[in-house]
Amino acid sequence: MDRRQAPGYVFIAGGVGVTPFVSMLATMRERGDVRPVTLFYGSPSWDEIVLREQLAELEAALPNLTLVHVLGRPDPSWTGEAGRISAELLRRRLPAQFRRYEYLICGPTQMMDAMEDALVEVGVPPARISSERFDMV
Template identity: 40%
Template sequence: MFIGAGVGITPLLSMLRTLADRADRRRVWLITSARGPHDLMSRSAVEEVRARMNLKVIEVVSAPEPGWTGEVGRIGHDLLSRNLPRRTHRLEYFVCGPAPMVTSVTGDLAALGVPHRRIHTERFGSV
């Protein structure tokens, strides 16, 4: 499970490319967020990787434009509970983004039963 906001997609995309290059067929999730659809970074690169692996992409925007059909709001407990697989404790979680987002998502994952040892984070900006 990869969860990123803004430029936090960059290291996640690197790991996804590695999985795709290795022809890894496991089910992988990517949840990415930005202010609006045009702010979602590296969408074409994500699509290229999705074509080569078993990747489910969930895009979340806080300021949707007319016609937006993806998730709206922020990555949080409700969105995660709707989109995570049932056996959350069996996956590894990689979370990258602004410090407040990483802190919030880490807490939400723990509240959903994900063991802390399975949550790997990279934060940027102020802590």
């Protein structure tokens, strides 16, 4: 975030890819940073959300954070987003000024590729999209 200054941010995470975003959000809390952030976070199920308690604490502490959990295999009682993060979901849930924001993506390679394409499809300028790529060896 410090390298990609913007009036707001959209983070897209899959699985353990949420880890750097939790760190960035904690830094925002410590700095008193009030810029808006939307975090789309894809997980297989509620029980498999990585750092779920920390995310809940950050959501309570950061009034400008919108946390969108997207569960691949939700419990029948789940009322949130289900399936995969998609261009259609992004169109519905992106903030009004989304073209001015910076986009950071971290997660499995296939998900990041799909998100880069989906963001361009919904109108995000490619220069505003950054991905943190890692792979298991």
